[in-house]
Amino acid sequence: MSITIDQKASAQGNSAALTATYSVNPAAGDKVVVAIWAFATANPSSVKDNGTSVTTFTLDRSKIDSTNGFGLWVYYGDNVSMPASGAYKVTVTFGSTVDQNFYCAALLGAATGASTATASAGPTTSTAPSSGATGTGTGNYYIGLFSDATSLTPETINNNWTSSTRELTQTNGSTQQAGACNDLIGDGSQTAAWSIGDSVAWDALLAVYAAAPSAGTVGWQPPQQLYYRLPSARSRALFAQQTYGSTGAATAVANVVTATDSLTGLTDTATRGNQSFLRTSSDTLTGLSETVARLVTLLRSPADTVSTPTDSAARASQGFTRTATDTLASLSESVVRAAQSFLRSISDTLTGLTDSASRSNQAFTRSPSDTLTGLTDSAARSNQAFSRSPSDSLTSISDSAARSNQSFLRSISDTLTGLTDSATGLKVLVRTATDTLTGLTDSLTRAAMAFLRSPSDSLTGLTDTVARAAQPFLRTASENLTGLTDSASGLKILVRTAADTLTGLTEALGRQLSLPRTATDSLTGLAETAVRAAQSLHRSLVDTLAGLTDTASSAGPNSGKPVAGPTRLLGAVANILGGLFGANRNKGGGPNNLGG
């Protein structure tokens, strides 16, 4: 397997954090080698990329020139991942602003791990920077760099490394750190070399990276490892090498995915479908776009959403543990939803469940935000025991059957008005302060229920006789007897109040009641004879005899009535006298025995 330079990028400037942006993203899984030179003697504090799984590059080799205040570094990162979107970037960070220059090459086909050989030289003062020779084998990637202590601007820098490519140059020796970086894909021993315009101190560094073994080199190589390669570059780059103790067919290799591998990078179906990858925490199901692959048992990660698997079969056959951010609404087909036991989350609404079957078969705990309104089919509603919430109104329950079968605790905002069907009215509802009897328009209901009368109730509201008669209403201070217009009611024993007047009783039968006479009653008010005769009314201060206009009352001597007057008084006196003197003893009794 040979190495190729996939993509390259570089950056130059005075910066604490300098970022190189690739104009074209390299392939995920590439090896990236970063060559840095800077006017600094401390190592960079970090070299990182912006991949989905961020790669922190490993320092492979450095050359620090403390005498002249600059340094050279080579870092590498294996199996880099690409950002989910946007350009791939590599950032070199120093502790403070420094003059820095770096070049980063993304390599396809390079073996993982550190360089297989390095060479360095300096500080040496001359016009010919050179790293010294190193490297064995074929198909290697060589990267060499140097920097010098020149103050020339521009510094002249020429290549003395045959076949190499100048990747980055800094010719400003006065305000920047002059130097250059070359690379080469080649064989054997190599020496990175340049010539410069002045004889100054320089340091140089060369690192060699081997190619990854090719698939065709299967064989027993004791005690080294055998490497099997997958046929496509992308697959090959994604999977870590496996070590085997004996030969075998390349297709039988089981690749172990590493922590930095991303399933997203696997775009070829065959590869993905046949392999059992351990999923990493950064993998998303989104990356798996074909159904076959998705049927693989992937542990679901917190970032996965149930929405992602759009084919029913896959979703149904996999046991996804639901996360807090999943919504039931995402599951649009009934079969799947019915077959899966999703724990309901706070944000789910019953409204999201549009098919009745699912809803009735599942035991959803009702949440504070659920409304009964959301349940539009009666069957489901009646089968489920929903606790009534403060915001529910009985009005929402429009079908009688459901309403009558359920024991809803009445809330503050409920009105009896909402109960329009008689059957429901039979329920025992605790009356609230704002209920009015007026609201109960059906006689049967009103009669059968024991309502405590409130201060604001008026009897006027009760228009049907039966109800009024049968109920023990306590009379209130504002009521007057005038309101009782029907005779049957008049038979009731009503405690008379101070404001009642007899005048109010206009019918004879009512006046026959035993009404204690008050100080303001006048006999005059009793206009008909029969009544006056039948009642024992004590005379009051305002009574006048003149008011007694009917003769029968005053003339009858033995009427048995307590007639007061001089005639009767004289008769009584005569009887007494007759008894005393005998001559005229009254045998018959009576005043007429006295003669004239």
Place this chain on the structure above:
Amino acid sequence: MATVTVFPNVSRAAGDVGSAAAPGPYVTAAQSYAGTATSVVAQIVSTTWATDDPTVVVTFALDRSLDGGATWTEVEVAQTNPQQVNPKGGGLPSFQVPSNLLGTPASVRVRLGLSATLKMGMSATIV
């Protein structure tokens, strides 16, 4: 050698550097350079740099266009702070188009990002 002022030295409110596709509030006009240019350097210009708030983060992004400014591609991003100076030359920080991008005629521009208000400008030198 041509040196032009790409950002005048004025007080600027905080603003994000943005991206090549969606620049922030401070972006220069396109500066063209021939394929024979040997150096394209952008240099901070400030008279108060030495006393400015060192906690302010100054971000520069360099974009390159190969189609006359129709589309832009980010090349590099650099960050520094007031009071930071070029360690070698002692001047104000600068950054440049990487040398390997100088062989092709292109246009460049600079996007500036400030984490807080700062008076500063920038010049560009194309050699």
